[in-house]
Amino acid sequence: xxxxxxxxxxxxxxxxxxxxxxxxxxxxxxxxxxxxxxxxxxxxxxxxxxxxxxxxxxxxxxxxxxxxxxxxxxxxxxxxxxxxxxxxxxxxxxxxxxxxxxxxxxxxxxxxxxxxxxxxxxxxxxxxxxxxxxxxxxxxxxxxxxxxxxxxxxxxxxxxxxxxxxxxxxxxxxxxxxxxxxxxxxxxxxxxxxxxxxxxxxxxxxxxxxxxxxxxxxxxxxxxxxxxxxxxxxxxxxxxxxxxxxxxxxxxxxxxxxxxxxxxxxxxxxxxxxxxxxxxxxxxxxxxxxxxxxxxxxxxxxxxxxxxxxxxxxxxxxxxxxxxxxxxxxxxxxxxxxxxxxxxxxxxxxxxxxxxxxxxxxxxxxxxxxxxxxxxxxxxxxxxxxxxxxxxxxxxxxxxxxxxxxxxxxxxxxxxxxxxxxxxxxxxxxxxxxxxxxxxxxxxxxxxxxxxxxxxxxxxxxxxxxxxxxxxxxxxxxx
Amino acid sequence: xxxxxxxxxxxxxxxxxxxxxxxxxxxxxxxxxxxxxxxxxxxxxxxxxxxxxxxxxxxxxxxxxxxxxxxxxxxxxxxxxxxxxxxxxxxxxxxxxxxxxxxxxxxxxxxxxxxxxxxxxxxxxxxxxxxxxxxxxxxxxxxxxxxxxxxxxxxxxxxxxxxxxxxxxxxxxxxxxxxxxxxxxxxxxxxxxxxxxxxxxxxxxxxxxxxxxxxxxxxxxxxxxxxxxxxxxxxxxxxxxxxxxxxxxxxxxxxxxxxxxxxxxxxxxxxxxxxxxxxxxxxxxxxxxxxxxxxxxxxxxxxxxxxxxxxxxxxxxxxxxxxxxxxxxxxxxxxxxxxxxxxxxxxxxxx
Numbered sequence: 001x002x003x004x005x006x007x008x009x010x011x012x013x014x015x016x017x018x019x020x021x022x023x024x025x026x027x028x029x030x031x032x033x034x035x036x037x038x039x040x041x042x043x044x045x046x047x048x049x050x051x052x053x054x055x056x057x058x059x060x061x062x063x064x065x066x067x068x069x070x071x072x073x074x075x076x077x078x079x080x081x082x083x084x085x086x087x088x089x090x091x092x093x094x095x096x097x098x099x100x101x102x103x104x105x106x107x108x109x110x111x112x113x114x115x116x117x118x119x120x121x122x123x124x125x126x127x128x129x130x131x132x133x134x135x136x137x138x139x140x141x142x143x144x145x146x147x148x149x150x151x152x153x154x155x156x157x158x159x160x161x162x163x164x165x166x167x168x169x170x171x172x173x174x175x176x177x178x179x180x181x182x183x184x185x186x187x188x189x190x191x192x193x194x195x196x197x198x199x200x201x202x203x204x205x206x207x208x209x210x211x212x213x214x215x216x217x218x219x220x221x222x223x224x225x226x227x228x229x230x231x232x233x234x235x236x237x238x239x240x241x242x243x244x245x246x247x248x249x250x251x252x253x254x255x256x257x258x259x260x261x262x263x264x265x266x267x268x269x270x271x272x273x274x275x276x277x278x279x280x281x282x283x284x285x286x287x288x289x290x291x292x293x294x295x296x297x298x299x300x301x302x303x304x305x306x307x308x309x310x311x312x313x314x315x316x317x318x319x320x321x322x323x324x325x326x327x328x329x330x331x332x333x334x335x336x337x338x339x340x341x342x343x344x345x346x347x348x349x350x351x352x353x354x355x356x357x358x359x360x361x362x363x364x365x366x367x368x369x370x371x372x373x374x375x376x377x378x379x380x381x382x383x384x385x386x387x388x389x390x391x392x393x394x395x396x397x398x399x400x401x402x403x404x405x406x407x408x409x410x411x412x413x414x415x416x417x418x419x420x421x422x423x424x425x426x427x428x429x430x431x432x433x434x435x436x437x438x439x440x441x442x443x444x445x446x447x448x449x450x451x452x453x454x455x456x457x458x459x460x461x462x463x464x465x466x467x468x469x470x471x472x473x474x475x476x477x478x479x
Numbered sequence: 480x481x482x483x484x485x486x487x488x489x490x491x492x493x494x495x496x497x498x499x500x501x502x503x504x505x506x507x508x509x510x511x512x513x514x515x516x517x518x519x520x521x522x523x524x525x526x527x528x529x530x531x532x533x534x535x536x537x538x539x540x541x542x543x544x545x546x547x548x549x550x551x552x553x554x555x556x557x558x559x560x561x562x563x564x565x566x567x568x569x570x571x572x573x574x575x576x577x578x579x580x581x582x583x584x585x586x587x588x589x590x591x592x593x594x595x596x597x598x599x600x601x602x603x604x605x606x607x608x609x610x611x612x613x614x615x616x617x618x619x620x621x622x623x624x625x626x627x628x629x630x631x632x633x634x635x636x637x638x639x640x641x642x643x644x645x646x647x648x649x650x651x652x653x654x655x656x657x658x659x660x661x662x663x664x665x666x667x668x669x670x671x672x673x674x675x676x677x678x679x680x681x682x683x684x685x686x687x688x689x690x691x692x693x694x695x696x697x698x699x700x701x702x703x704x705x706x707x708x709x710x711x712x713x714x715x716x717x718x719x720x721x722x723x724x725x726x727x728x729x730x731x732x733x734x735x736x737x738x739x740x741x742x743x744x745x746x747x748x749x750x751x752x753x754x755x756x757x758x759x760x761x762x763x764x765x766x767x768x769x770x771x772x773x774x775x776x777x778x779x780x781x782x783x784x785x786x787x788x789x790x791x792x793x794x795x796x797x798x799x800x801x802x803x804x805x806x807x808x809x810x811x812x813x814x815x816x817x818x819x820x821x822x823x824x825x826x827x828x829x830x
Contacts, residue, residue, distance in 0.1 A: 021538070022538075023515065023520075023524070023538065023542045024514065024515060027514045027515065027517075027520050027523070028514065032498040032499075037496065041496075052514075054512055054513070056512075080499060080502055080517075081499070081514070082498050082499055082502075098512070098514060099512075100508070100512035100513075100514065101511070101512030101513075102512070103509065103512060120512060122502050122503040122509070123503070124503035125503050125509060128503075128755075132755045143498070144503075145500045145501065145502060145503045145504075145555065146498055146499040146500050146501075146502040146503065147502075325500070326557060328498060328500055329497070329500045329556070329557040329558070330557065331496070331497065331498050332493050332494070332495075332496035332497040332498075332558075333493070333558075335496050336492055336493050336495075336496040337492065338492075339496075
């Protein structure tokens with residue numbers, strides 16, 4: 001983008017909303033896609049945006065997008081820049097639209113049980129706001145301390161308590177979006193509607209390619225009065241998957257269900273100072289009114305032990321609660337130069353989902369595929385549904401200082417893992433989204449018809465392709 | 480008080496690879512929405528200076544603006560990373576390399592003229608008492624009414640005070656600005672003031688505590704509320720109703736002084752209301768790390784957010800002059816803890 005255009009943009013809204021200083025541009029060059037983190041670590045210069053615009057209101061977003069649409073300038077929506085798939089990474093010459101200034105809680109409707117927020121609020125900040133009033137959103141992803149609600153919505157995020165509260169997309173009661181040409185679209189905040197297709201779904205998972213979310217009304221719940229967490233041990237992953245399915249078929253819902261494969265059990269809990277016997281750990285958490293928690297916990301424990309699970313008592317569950325966000329805090333310990341496993345480490349996660357009937361095969365095949373390229377592969381299951389579940393793989397390799405070699409292993413691991421997921425009937429992503437990372441496998445995921453529909457939607461909503469080019473592979477990056 | 484850059488470099492490099500996990504805790508990021516204020520962003524600047532990837536210049540100094548020193552990020556951090564210490568060190572490096580930020584020059588000029596770094600004229604001190612039990616160091620942002628109230632309360636508690644006012648400043652604010660020369664000169668003056676001081680030194684402004692400890696030798700250094708709370712039974716306080724107490728970050732989170740102000744308020748009969756963000760989890764007023772000098776708009780934005788949390792029908796009190804000034808400027812009816820307590824000394828019971 002020409003300097004004159006930046007000047008023209010600054011005339012569209014208050015001048016202090018537009019930044020072109022090098023540091024601000026550099027900060028917005030990246031999100032936390034590990035491939036970009038590795039690139040930064042080896043000193044690679046990442047593409048910079050031409051300007052960073054920080055709107056303070058929906059109307060300012062309208063003004064910016066209208067101007068960009070008229071000028072043909074690309075726009076990358078940006079929340080906290082903590083996505084792990086490159087969806088918020090800068091496009092050279094584009095503007096990055098940083099939405100963190102729009103972080104207000106505009107309404108808490110305690111009669112209906114809804115909260116209305118702007119997109120830039122950090123997840124934990126919203127949770128704290130609700131907690132002060134006796135409510136919870138029920139959305140606790142491991143990135144809750146750092147990421148924004150807008151970012152969560154854009155990638156169809158799932159939290160640790162999704163087995164009870166659902167994914168964030170399931171909590172959406174109403175949505176306000178600004179389209180590429182500045183048109184404002186609002187879905188009416190109602191509990192449900194049959195007034196044609198659900199238009200909000202055009203934007204949830206759109207990762208900013210179909211519109212910019214400027215407000216969301218979300219379902220909230222009274223904060224649970226009681227919580228009870230417990231650990232049991234099963235022999236293998238298949239036994240754990242069977243147990244998860246059986247739990248859900250009782251008609252009761254755990255708040256949290258986590259099944260760790262044997263490696264994950266040993267690595268994660270051992271590293272955190274809790275010795276767990278060999279096997280696969282299951283953490284089950286139930287929250288709510290005391291009598292409901294008492295009944296549900298007892299019933300689950302009976303069911304699990306009747307299936308051969310060994311009761312480990314409350315310690316593993318409480319330990320998990322106390323350390324529920326630690327793994328995200330530990331990212332730097334491994335990825336920084338001179339980290340815990342030396343220089344040039346690669347570390348990432350791959351979350352897929354499949355039907356129960358395919359899940360064990362998906363686990364085996366994806367794990368095997370990743371293991372060809374990674375030194376370490378861990379997996380856990382933490383989002384369960386009546387018809388299937390998500391498997392969350394963590395994989396890493398120590399590059400012994402060779403950044404290029406470890407990057408090649410990283411790319412190969414992703415190719416192998418995603419290909420295996422598709423081959424076993426799984427989805428390539430459960431809640432991290434596509435970004436730039438997963439573009440190579442999206443076409444096969446959607447199939448020719450599905451991809452064509454997505455492209456038509458994109459062309460209808462963003463005819464000149466200014467919104468987040470490159471993400472979802474929908475438009476070529478403008479350079 | 481200003482650590483060398485080498486001492487904080489490893490922390491900064493670590494933090495620059497953290498996926499911004501303490502974002503939720505940062506009052507400046509929350510109030511401004513400015514990515515430069517994310518603790519991660521501050522780590523990247525400090526790391527860049529430490530590794531030579533960034534030049535130590537005025538731009539680097541400006542990019543370090545967004546911190547109040549409240550340590551909310553440190554409380555959240557699994558690795559205990561100290562962002563304010565990094566910022567002080569990096570600011571000092573930028574200044575040493577020739578950056579000459581106007582706020583730093585102005586603060587140094589004020590201090591040389593015997594004013595506070597903020598330009599406040601020195602407040603009149605209470606009369607020192609002979610055979611003092613404690614030396615009381617007057618904060619440069621405390622108003623005369625606060626100093627008189629503290630003197631009155633100490634007297635009521637049976638504590639004889641000798642009053643000391645550093646010339647201009649104790650050195651804490653220059654250190655926050657990264658101005659090592661001014662901070663050092665202030666420290667030398669302060670040390671001279673304390674040469675014959677009694678074994679206990681009391682600071683009226685909690686921000687002064689680290690500077691005092693740096694020069695106080697074997698003496699005990701503590702805040703006023705802790706000193707007074709030890710003698711609360713002698714204070715003869717009464718008649719205070721419901722009040723909301725704002726915990727200053729430095730006092731509650733850094734010093735761990737949470738109960739003492741509440742003990743004093745309770746001694747006066749107050750029903751202490753805990754606002755959102757209380758005790759160690761207190762929310763920042765914007766008053767620390769000289770944010771008010773380097774980025775007054777950001778400090779004001781932080782104060783407005785805290786004011787929104789504290790605003791109700793009850794009076795609000797706090798034990799930090801800097802916090803009180805900023806919150807008041809943001810529109811909050813907030814009073815100094817010691818002035819409020821002094822207003823509720825029961826003269827009848829004292830006779």
